[in-house]
Amino acid sequence: MRWWVAWAVLWMTAWGIAEPASEPIRPGSPGEQFFWNEYSSRFIYPPAFYIKADPSPVHQRYRYTLRAAGMDERWTFEARVPYAPLTPLWDELPTGQTTLTVESLTATGSVVRVVGERTFFKAPSYNGPYGPADTPYAKSARKALMFQYNQPHYRHWRRGEPGYYHYGCYPSKTFGSAVRGMVTLAKHTEDAQVRREARAAAVFVADLLLDMAFPGGTPFAGLVPTYDDEHRVAQNSDWWDDRAKGRLMLTEPVDSASSLLDLYEFTGDARYREAVWRMMRTYRRTQLPSGTWPLRVLHATGTPDAANRMIPARLILLLDRLIEDYEAEEFVEMRDRAVAWIETHPMRNFHWEGQFEDIPRCAPYLNLSHYAAVDYARYLLRHRKERPGNVERARELLRFAEDQFIIWEPPTLRWSNAMTPCALEQYWCYRPINASAAHIIHGFIEAYEAIGDALYLEKARSLANTQVAAADPETGQYRTFWYSDGTNKGNNWDNCAIDTALALLRLSEVEGDEPSLRP
Structure with a gap:
């Protein structure tokens, strides 16, 4: 094995490599970038889903609520648009089945309506190395x-x-x-x-x-x-x-x-x-x-x-x-x-x-x-x-x-x-x-x-x-x-x-x- 490969493998094995998974992949934006994940069911990196904006004149912002299956805890953040990437909370979420609810809010924080929901699976990110192989x-x-x-x-x-x-x-x-x-x-x-x-x-x-x-x-x-x-x-x-x-x-x-x-x-x-x-x-x-x-x-x-x-x-x-x-x-x-x-x-x-x-x-x-x-x-x-x-x-x-x-x-x-x-x-x-x-x-x-x-x-x-x-x-x-x-x-x-x-x-x-x- 070449020495630089061996060194890299030994270093990674000793310390472990957990790659940051908080950067979204080509997040959609109406009129600018297609939303490619309409039929996607699992994500390692934070997705951004297409959810239509609330046309109500009283709405000011949106609240994102994430719920993990089998857990009472809720994770929330707010954004100006209903299709923001889930980056602010992604690293905090456990892996597993997750439900997203997006609500439009008034200036005082009252709920106008639920504008969208999506259920997906948050998949584990790389935390290897995994193995090793018992045969070359x-x-x-x-x-x-x-x-x-x-x-x-x-x-x-x-x-x-x-x-x-x-x-x-x-x-x-x-x-x-x-x-x-x-x-x-x-x-x-x-x-x-x-x-x-x-x-x-x-x-x-x-x-x-x-x-x-x-x-x-x-x-x-x-x-x-x-x-x-x-x-x-x-x-x-x-x-x-x-x-x-x-x-x-x-x-x-x-x-x-x-x-x-x-x-x-x-x-x-x-x-x-x-x-x-x-x-x-x-x-x-x-x-x-x-x-x-x-x-x-x-x-x-x-x-x-x-x-x-x-x-x-x-x-x-x-x-x-x-x-x-x-x-x-x-x-x-x-x-x-x-x-x-x-x-x-x-x-x-x-x-x-x-x-x-x-x-x-x-x-x-x-x-x-x-x-x-x-x-x-x-x-x-x-x-x-x-x-x-x-x-x-x-x-x-x-x-x-x-x-x-x-x-x-x-x-x-x-x-x-x-x-x-x-x-x-x-x-x-x-x-x-x-x-x-x-x-x-x-x-x-x-x-x-x-x-x-x-x-x-x-x-x-x-x-x-x-x-x-x-x-x-x-x-x-x-x-x-x-x-x-x-x-x-x-x-x-x-x-x-x-x-x-x-x-x-x-x-x-x-x-x-x-x-x-x-x-």
């Missing part, structure tokens, strides 16, 4: 990848044979991750046979992706389908016909393109590089004048099936990789237009929509997620020298991800059986998912490397420690759902396990215990 991160990750390698469908792929996988109906996501996972295993094993057969599996599945890609002359030539209509076993027929059949979700081919690039860099086979460039040129051709893309389309015609727009943060990271590592200047304008769209949309309105292939389209703010926000934070950190304020804006996005999606300590309500610390995925799947923790670990690592704040490293370690503890002690399997009582034990996604293994290997690299995973 790299060792745990390699064992998890070996579990994947030994699965029946992987054994078929290693022999160059088709292999059935329940979630193979989402090929961009699940087959793309299989390529990435086997390339990573081949790089990190000392067993020559494993290296050879992991490589063979990666090549076989990558060739499946190339065969599945939409042919030339079609609206989305070269892109890998989101949905495989011939293997729609993971969802019922009505769901599939209504939401998936004949459709392409434009967030998803980015995963397969990234994996094909990994395989090109590992094998030197130019077919995979050419496939990535073909995909990126299709994205460039189909980019909207606004700078983004429809979220989901009918792939035969290119017609959008809803007004929702793709948040292209993942695509921006891939384009950045091509521009930086391959001097692919032809994609600079596309990237910059996509960045401009994010700046004028989610960075302004904070609508970080959860865009998942198995979740229906949603009204604004109904289904927020950390994924695009963390990806864009990573972009801002990588470009921190280009624009003043990028670091602070990236910090805000990481705080948003933490506020809404990380559970640091055991709660008492909805997630009482969750293994903590953990990370939730999205409002529509507000459950502890290993890949969500992995995704935020990557964000924390990049923040630590960019600005040197050791707290980000410790937060990454705390999430990783839960994954090590959650792994099956015999097989090494990384189960998708982090429940201590085995809830959803059999519902496991390969891509989630692989993403998690990569995050732990990356963390081990940062600590100097594993060779670099960077391309």
Whole structure:
């Protein structure tokens, strides 16, 4: 372990780190800043809720009263507006279910009326470090990848044979991750046979992706389908016909393109590089004048099936990789237009929509997620020298991800059986998912490397420690759902396990215990 990492960890372990949690995250203000938390149910940082002003001519100010469930005590403060952040009392409030009542008052303090109420859960702030892990991160990750390698469908792929996988109906996501996972295993094993057969599996599945890609002359030539209509076993027929059949979700081919690039860099086979460039040129051709893309389309015609727009943060990271590592200047304008769209949309309105292939389209703010926000934070950190304020804006996005999606300590309500610390995925799947923790670990690592704040490293370690503890002690399997009582034990996604293994290997690299995973 590098000496400065070791020093930071020892210092934090000795003294403990309790981060101040009194600064609100992008508080709303009518006519100036959107209120993003209309459907949010839990907060680490003090929220500000949209409550309409009292039109009464006698009202002068507002009284905020907070009541914690099961307690007689009341906490109050006054403000000139009914949508003030709860900062004045936040540090005094205990964690748990809380009810807010806002009343309008006359100049003498008499109550005019109750103008609003809101119930929410005040979540524990970070008070780590949590852990430690009883197995080194790299060792745990390699064992998890070996579990994947030994699965029946992987054994078929290693022999160059088709292999059935329940979630193979989402090929961009699940087959793309299989390529990435086997390339990573081949790089990190000392067993020559494993290296050879992991490589063979990666090549076989990558060739499946190339065969599945939409042919030339079609609206989305070269892109890998989101949905495989011939293997729609993971969802019922009505769901599939209504939401998936004949459709392409434009967030998803980015995963397969990234994996094909990994395989090109590992094998030197130019077919995979050419496939990535073909995909990126299709994205460039189909980019909207606004700078983004429809979220989901009918792939035969290119017609959008809803007004929702793709948040292209993942695509921006891939384009950045091509521009930086391959001097692919032809994609600079596309990237910059996509960045401009994010700046004028989610960075302004904070609508970080959860865009998942198995979740229906949603009204604004109904289904927020950390994924695009963390990806864009990573972009801002990588470009921190280009624009003043990028670091602070990236910090805000990481705080948003933490506020809404990380559970640091055991709660008492909805997630009482969750293994903590953990990370939730999205409002529509507000459950502890290993890949969500992995995704935020990557964000924390990049923040630590960019600005040197050791707290980000410790937060990454705390999430990783839960994954090590959650792994099956015999097989090494990384189960998708982090429940201590085995809830959803059999519902496991390969891509989630692989993403998690990569995050732990990356963390081990940062600590100097594993060779670099960077391309």
